[in-house]
Amino acid sequence: MSGPEENVEPAQMPPAAKAELDRAFEDFYRAHLRDVYSYAYYRVGNHHDAEDLTEQAFLQAYRHFDRARRESDGRPLRPWLIRIAHNLASNYYRDRSRRPQTPLESVDPIATRHDTEAIAEGREELREVMANLEHLSEDRREALIMRFALGMDNREIARALGRSDGATKVLIHRAIKQLQEEMSDE
Amino acid sequence: MSEPSESLRDNWDVEKLLADALRPIEPPERLSGRIEDTFAAITQTAAEELSAWAEELSESELRALRDPRNWVRPVVAVSAGGIATGALVVLELRRRSKQKSESGLRALSSGVRSRL
Numbered sequence: 001m002s003g004p005e006e007n008v009e010p011a012q013m014p015p016a017a018k019a020e021l022d023r024a025f026e027d028f029y030r031a032h033l034r035d036v037y038s039y040a041y042y043r044v045g046n047h048h049d050a051e052d053l054t055e056q057a058f059l060q061a062y063r064h065f066d067r068a069r070r071e072s073d074g075r076p077l078r079p080w081l082i083r084i085a086h087n088l089a090s091n092y093y094r095d096r097s098r099r100p101q102t103p104l105e106s107v108d109p110i111a112t113r114h115d116t117e118a119i120a121e122g123r124e125e126l127r128e129v130m131a132n133l134e135h136l137s138e139d140r141r142e143a144l145i146m147r148f149a150l151g152m153d154n155r156e157i158a159r160a161l162g163r164s165d166g167a168t169k170v171l172i173h174r175a176i177k178q179l180q181e182e183m184s185d186e
Numbered sequence: 187m188s189e190p191s192e193s194l195r196d197n198w199d200v201e202k203l204l205a206d207a208l209r210p211i212e213p214p215e216r217l218s219g220r221i222e223d224t225f226a227a228i229t230q231t232a233a234e235e236l237s238a239w240a241e242e243l244s245e246s247e248l249r250a251l252r253d254p255r256n257w258v259r260p261v262v263a264v265s266a267g268g269i270a271t272g273a274l275v276v277l278e279l280r281r282r283s284k285q286k287s288e289s290g291l292r293a294l295s296s297g298v299r300s301r302l
Contacts (some may be wrong), residue, residue, distance in 0.1 A: 011228075022229065029221070037213035051217045058221055062228075129203040148201075148208035180200045 007067040025065050029058055032078055035150050036085050042145045043089040053092060057085040079159035082146065086160060132182045140175035147172060 010018055036057050040050040061068075061081050068080050133141055139161065146152040146160060158168035 022225075029225075033213055033218065033221075034210055037217065038211045041211045042208065047214065050211075051214070051220070054213065054217060055221050055224065059224065062225065125203055126207045129200070129207045133204075133207075144204060145208060148204045149210055151210075176200055176204075179204070183200065 007064055009063060010066065013066070021066055024069070025062055028061075028065070028077065028081075032081055033058075035078060036081060038149045039082055039085050039145060040089065042149055043085075043142070044092060049092065053085060053088050056088050057081065060084050060088070076156070078150075078152070079156045082150070082152070082156075082160040083162070086142065128183060129179065132179050135182060136175055136178060140171060140178065143168065143172050144175050144179075 010021055013021065033054070037050060037054045040053040040057070041047065044050055044053060061084055068077055072080070133144065136144070143157055143161065146157045152160070154168050154172070155165055157172070158165045161168065161171075163171070
């Protein structure tokens with residue numbers, strides 16, 4: 001039997017264990033595809049690279065899914081998955097010397113959910129807040145993406161970022177405060 | 187300096203704006219197809235590797251396999267399956283990358299649809 005620290009590649013598992021793993025992973029994938037895609041999109045700023053990043057995140061998650069389940073002690077695996085996407089996004093910028101594209105490729109996916117009047121009134125404010133978001137440090141921006149786009153609570157964000165709950169609470173508070181100050185100045 | 191009530195109101199506004207601006211993004215349908223294709227290919231290849239290996243065995247080989255001294259071969263075969271799976275994924279990603287660079291997103295999208 002595998003110890004908690006040992007990772008067994010799915011291809012090396014006995015068929016019954018692999019079938020169970022595949023079923024569990026399929027549920028996991030369906031439950032979190034939108035989370036990973038949203039996170040990736042807000043990190044890289046365009047749909048094309050967000051798709052690549054999402055696929056890579058799930059491939060990597062699949063390879064280590066068995067071990068992650070064993071070590072999670074029943075805790076949700078979403079922070080672990082988002083951490084994988086976070087690491088991939090960091091590599092994406094490091095390897096290609098890219099910065100997040102600003103403004104995002106399009107705010108249309110967001111705007112289409114508003115009625116026409118709301119778009120006219122609120123679109124400029126949305127653009128402004130997105131532009132100011134890019135002024136934040138990477139960790140502050142990420143924390144806000146996790147909170148608002150993914151609906152993660154402080155504890156989940158802390159696990160995804162590898163920080164304490166307290167430090168995460170302070171990080172989010174300061175990120176919102178900075179945004180507030182920058183928007184007040186404009 | 188701002189009054190506390192004004193500060194609280196401003197804070198609420200920024201959070202509301204963030205909630206509006208950072209809505210979850212629905213992944214395109216083609217992405218689900220693309221990822222599911224990749225996992226299907228991984229599963230199928232691993233199964234074929236194991237199946238082909240099992241069919242090659244004669245009765246005497248099966249008997250020999252029960253001898254722990256001969257357990258190196260299955261380990262090697264399974265490892266090879268894992269490597270082949272990895273290679274398949276790399277090839278698939280390279281092929282997609284090439285396809286993207288040659289004809290852009292439209293070609294990629296139609297390519298994925300044609301495989302579904």
